[in-house]
Every structure is written in C-alpha cells, then in structure tokens.
Amino acid sequence: MPTRLPTENSGTETAGRVADVLLLFVDGDQYLGVTAISRALGLSKAVVYRILQSLVSRELLATDPGVSGYRLGPAAVALGASALRRYDARVAAAPVLRRLCEETGETTTLSGLVGNERVYLQQFESPREIKMTVDIGRRFPLHAGSSGKVILACLPEDRRDAVLAGELPALTDRTITSHDELREQLAQIAREGVAVSLGERQSGAGSVAAPLFGPDGEIHGAISICGPEYRFTPDLIERYRTLIRDAAKEIQQHWGWLRKS
Template identity: 30%
Template sequence: MEVLSSVRNGCKLLKIFLDSPKELGVTELSKKLELSKGAVHKLLTTLESEGFIRKNEKTKQYTLGYTLLELGTKVLKNHDIVDFSMPYINRLLSRTSELVVLCVRDGRDAIYVAKVDSPHPIRFTVESFRRFPLYSTSAARVLLAYQPEPFQDEILSERLKTYTPHSYQSAEEIKQNLQMIRERGYEISSNRRNVGVTGVAAPIFDSSDQVAASISVVGPSDRVEPQLDNILQEVLETVREMSMELGHRA
C-alpha cells in the first residue's frame, strides 16, 4: 500500500505542473500536495533520477523533465486518431483558411491533440495538449453532448469556470445547449471562451456509434461569420467522411 501511495503522490506531483508556473519549489509543492517537505523532496529525487523532473541549480526549483516529452511524443505516434485525421484537418485548412483543431476526451477533460494554424497574419490559435473543461469550448461541448446524462451531470455539478461575459452561467444553460448539439449534430459558438472568436464544431463517430473525437474550425468572428455557411458545410462533410472511414453507418 505504501508503494501505491508513493506512485499516486508522484503522479499528482507531475500533474500539478499542468496548471502551474514552469518551475516550482519544494515548499509550494508541499502545500499543493498537502505532504511534508521531506516527503516531497523524496518524491522529487526519485522522479529526477528517472528523468521525469529536472532541477534548476540556479533557482533550486523544479520543472518537468525530458522523459515526459519522449513519452508524450510516443503517445501521439501511437494515437491512431491523430494520424488518421491529419489529411482531413489539412484539407479543412485549405478550404477555410482558419485554425482547425482535433479534440478528444480524456476522462473528465478535453484535450486538443492536433491542430493546424491559419495562414492569415491576424489569426486565433490555441495551445496543444493542454487540458480544459468539457463544457468550455465548442469542440469540447460536442464531446460532452454525446456522453451519458449521469456523466454530464457529474461534470456540470462542479463549480463552472466562466471566461467572458458571454460564457454559460449555469449547468442548466449548458444542458440545454448539449441537447441542441445532439439534435443538430454540430455547434456554432461565438464569444463563449474568447471575445471576438467563433468556432464551428462537430463530432466524429466510430464503428460502435461512439464519439471518437471532434473537429472544430475557429477564427476571428469578423472573418468567420461572413463565410459561416460554407465553413459549417465543410466541417459536416469532413466529419461525415471521417466517421464513415471509421466504420460508422448510422
């Protein structure tokens, strides 16, 4: 049991860096983990010896190690949905000239696992491989919309983050939106996460009729909205083709 507890604490320590500054010290990590400094130092020493953590000798603080980068690259290489999706993502970029992202669900979070940026000098972009709530973006809400209702309720029972004055303010608002996504098969969203930004997202189904991922085209509203109908049709055509390739026949 002690070994399992140490492994769990080591995992928690690594995950702290996902939403924290680049470097953290023993004291701050101790507070976040609610462990003694001695226990945290022991964890750091073990993780450092395996390359998961690096120590900055100048600041005496710690940051993530390169072994994690190697593992992350390996995950992406083994993630068939990314390789499968890239030709479609690039085609969408060529037809819309806006940011295209591929989003997947990982547990209770959403992650952008692939993207291609707009060629426009003024453009909207996102950070790849960062976790965010399943209700926070159009691509994420499309994933949440097709999850069982008890899972949706569990996600929406937490304190909801708001990002702009136009963000959804309540779980009930989001539930209504999820119902609309299921009825239409897509979502168009403006100003919810970033003011002046519009996204068009739709789900990709696999052979078991489950949502494998979602694709979204995102860009400045003043450029996206005039070609909204065209972008929507391109997105729907793309996910329809991808779903058929994955064996979806509904």
C-alpha cells in the same frame, strides 16, 4: 512489532499522488518547487520531496543549475512524443484538417478528451495574417467553447452529469455558467451534432466543432474550425456546420480503417 506490508490501497494512493504531481506540470509554470506542489495538492513537503526525487531518478523530472524548482525531464518528453505518435486520431485527422484549413482559410484543430477536460492535440494554422492559434497540450474545461461543448454533449449521461454537477467558471463574459441553460444547449448540440461558440472560451474567437467518435463508438474528442469572431458570419457558420460534420465522418471512417489494419 512485525513490519507492515504496503496494501493495495496504499499502493494505489501513492501512484495517484505521483500522477497528480506530474499533471501539475502540464498547465503550471515551467518550474515548480516543493512548497508550490505541496500547497496545490495538500500533501506534506516530505511526501512531495520523496515523490520528486523518485521522478528525477527516472528522468521524468529534472533540475537545472542555478534555477529553483523542478521541470519536466527527458523521459516525460519522450513519453509525450510517443503518445502523440501513437494517437491514431491524429494520423487520420491530419489530411482532412489540412484540406479543411485550405478550403476555409481558417485554423482547424483536433481536441482529445482527457478525464473530464480536453486538450488540443493538433492544429493547422490559417494562412491569413489575422488568425486564431491554440496551445497544443493545454487542458480546458468542457463547458466553454465549441469543441468542449460538443464533447460534453456526447459523453455518457453519468459522466456528463458529473461535469455539470461541478462549478462552471466564466472564462469570458459570454461563457454559459447556468447549469439549466447549458443543459438545454447540450441537448440541442447532441441532436444537431455540431456546436458553435462566439467568444465563450476566448474573447473575440469564433469556432464551429463536431464530435469525433473512435472505432469503439465512444466519444474521443472533437475537430473544429476557428478564427476571429468577426469573420464568423451567420452564412459562413452554416457553411462550416456542414463542412465540419462531413470532415468528422471522413476522419472516423479513416480512423476505423487504421485500427483494423
């Protein structure tokens, strides 16, 4: 019987599985074993083991003596560092977010759109003793929190509908889980160009965010001012809405210049 050559579809499927395995390490435990990965992805242990061995051979994953499971390896760390260095938005956003942090006394953040989720890419922490900080690199859904909602409101209609067609889990008791209510709020956010969240993603946290569009005109992420909810009074929220809008415009202008240079 002649040997069957791998088809384009089979190669794509294999690449997808490898990517899925790596992505489990973004939000999961530091160490993951064959069984846990197999259950999470619905793959056989034999398939998972082959993928893990391939990733270890390329130093994308690694093992430690006396520890059960696999962790991200030096090559994965190098890739992540390279991606962050090359992400022009971080370069453009840094001086603006630093100044905004000093001006407001609150933490300022940059989030990036990754698939149908977002991740924090950068933060400048409030100098105050009581403050809000975020987990850089952690993924969050788009329906909860000001940064997520302002990104979701600015997505192309088909992508926005795909997100809204899915489940909207409650992250706190204030998370909007009604599709109709969320659609109504997103329409308002799209009109105003600013989103506000009071305890929707994290209890006790307040934030105001604006969308960040790249030189290609597409939504790439968001910037935010965030801190303890009790400090986000109506008057300050109105002030922050203006500040965050102006900051986003400044970053976009600088980002466009960076891309052309």
